[in-house]
Amino acid sequence: MGVLPWNCERARSRVSLDLDEELSELEETMLVGHLASCASCAAFASELSVITNALRLAPHEQIPAPVVLPSTRRVAGRFVQTAAAAAVALLAVGLGTLLSPPSSTDQMRVAISQARAGVLLEGSYDDEARGLPRHLLVSFRSRVSHEQGRSNL
Structure with missing residues (x-):
């Protein structure tokens, strides 16, 4: 069996969904249209329908030994x-x-809150600001100077 065209692949994947009654009306209409025009896919759908119906009607087999599933403790342990x-x-x-x-x-x-509170007097903020990093010192000086112009400091 060679490579199928994409529309045949799509139709064949929808045949199983149709047998399980999981297709929308549009998908079912598209499938019926394709099966009417493609003999290969129609034969596939017919074969799959026969196999599916035979499996659904077959009696359930009793298994000889109980099925033991692996413990999920390892997964839970890893999660914990x-x-x-x-x-x-x-x-x-x-x-x-x-x-x-x-x-x-x-x-x-x-430092700014102290300047606003009047702890730092005019001209003495240099001593208090020396502990700041250089880039903040420049920002601090310009901000205090700006705020001194607006306040009573």
Whole structure:
């Protein structure tokens, strides 16, 4: 048997769905149209229908020994291990965040709030701001200078 055209492949896959009554009306109409024009697919559908009906009407066979399925404990155990590892990683990140020293952004916020509160007097903010990183120091100075023009500092 060679390679089938795509419309024959599609029709043959729909034959099984049709036997199980799982096709929509449109799909069933398309299948009937194809089977009317394609003798090869019509013969396939007929053979599949005979086999399917014979299997459905056949008596059920009793199996000689009970079927034993493999335990799912290994899968569950792996899931628990993965979940535990994820929880430990999340805990480590959370503790690292809580216990880390304040960031330079936090230092800048404190310095600005002190300047707003009048703790830093005009001209003395240089001494307080020296602990900030250079890029924040420039931003801090320009922000304090700008806010001093608007406030009573």
